[in-house]
Amino acid sequence: MNIGVPAETTAGETRVAVTPxxxxxxxxxxxxxxxxxxxxxxxxxTDDAYEAAGAQITDQAGALGSELVLKVRPPQQAELSALRRGAVLVGMLDPFDVSGAQRLAAAGVTGFALEAAPRTTRAQSLDVLSSQANIAGYKAVLVAANAYQRFMPMLMTAAGTVKAARVLVLGAGVAGLQAIATAKRLGAVVEASDVRPAVKEQIESLGARFLDVPFETDEEREAAQGVGGYARPMPSSWLERQSSLVHERARQADIIITTALIPGRIAPTLISADTVKAMKPGSVIVDLAAGRGAQTAGGPGGNCPLTEADAVVVTHGVTIIGYTNLATMVAADASALYARNVLDFLKLIVTKEGVLNINLEDEIVAATLLTRDGTVARKAA
Known part of the structure; x- marks a missing residue:
């Protein structure tokens, strides 16, 4: 089978879907x-490295015109026009972008959106959300440390003692747990919060303190269990109590990393404008939900309404960082992990004889199939 790997054309995208x-x-x-x-x-x-691995170097049209095309991001309009009808496209195709899915269907492409894979043990090796979120959580702490005008660890020097930075991580999924681990490695004092009680042990095993907001109703307990590995929207009663606790801890924090995202939904607000105003001058917020939050006058915010997507703003003396694709800042390892995810996925749709076999009895194949035969196949879209 001819497998094409085009250069990514989305602005700022530095990853590649196949490595040497x-x-x-x-x-x-x-x-x-x-x-x-x-x-x-x-x-x-490099092209030389690919050729040494047995690949052939071609132009963009040659890669896009292949039977099977592997990408990182959804194709731009010019790329769509270059795809052959009946081609198979595998990538992070954003299954919740209805218009994007419709354009793929109109192009006659069989598209697989890898981020729609179920959060199951069997799907772990091809879980692109986890592999890329892991990198984002790591890089978020480094970006924060770079913007923070003090040391992260405690230092005892002849000139006096420097206190360790206090880091607050909101959301303890893959990105949040990696952020906790990275901040601890840098010597910070770390606290973390999550709606799911099951992650308390994971947070504490990494050396952070878990901010516990007790559940008062059965509705709150049920919502906190999450679904499919993701948190669910919590009742307003619990959110009010969490907001009060987060506000108090944020006032004492030097760095806040927010990571709360729910697929297909607007990201929840975790840090209010009033909380930002109450924070210490020089504090830093890195909002991993930038561009996915509620609409504001400046566009969609994130877990903080003052966040601006792909921008760094200073408000009330607090630096708010809203980079939307932190994984691109670690492009080599991000590509290596993503390419392995893709390789494992291909085992499900390509036989050992090199023949395409789309078996919808397979839960992973069925969940990731976005478009086929000119229609949008995925109900969630």
Missing amino acids: ETAKKLKDQGHTVLIAAGAGAAANA
Whole structure:
């Protein structure tokens, strides 16, 4: 099978869907791997490295015209026009973008949105959300440390003692747990909060203090269990109590990392404008939900309404960082992990003989199938 890997054209995207490592494995399986010239350059994957792995270097049109096209982000309009009807497209295609799915269907493409894979043990090796969120959580702390004008660890020097930074992590999914671990490695004092009581043990095992908001009703307890590995929207009664606790802890924090996202829904507000106003001058917020929050006068915010997508703003003396794609800042490792996710997914739709086999009896294949035969196949879209 001809497998094409085009260069990503979305602004700021530095990742690539196939690395020399996975290109060699695809070649060994009997496939012809066509890499667009320079597709991996921003991820430190040179054309020479791809050729050494057995791939062929082609132009963008050659990669997009393949039977099977592997991408990171959804195709732009010019890319859609270059895809052949009946081609299979695999990537992070944003299954909740209804208009995007309709454009893919109109182009006659069979599209698989990898971020729609179920959160099950069997799907772990191809879980692109986890692999990329892990990187985002790590990088969020480094970005915060760079903007914070003090040390992270406690230092005892001849000139006096410097106190350790206090870091508050809101949301303890994959990104949040990695943020906790990274902040602890840098010597910070870390606190964390999450609606799911099951993550308390994980938070504390990483050396952070869990901010516990007790549940008072059966409705709150049921919502806190989450679904499919994700948190669910919590009742307003619990959110009010959490907001009060977060406000108090935020006033003492030096750095806040917010990571709360619910697929297909507007990101919840965790840090209010009043809380930002009450924070210490020089504090830093890194909002991993930037661009996914409620609409504000300046556009969609994040877990904080003052966040601006892909911008750094200073409000009330607090630096608020709203980068929407932190994984691109670690492009080499982000690409390596993503490419392995893609490789594992291909095992489900391509036989050992190199023949496409879309088996909708497979729960992962069924969940990720976005478009087929000119229609949008995924009900959630």
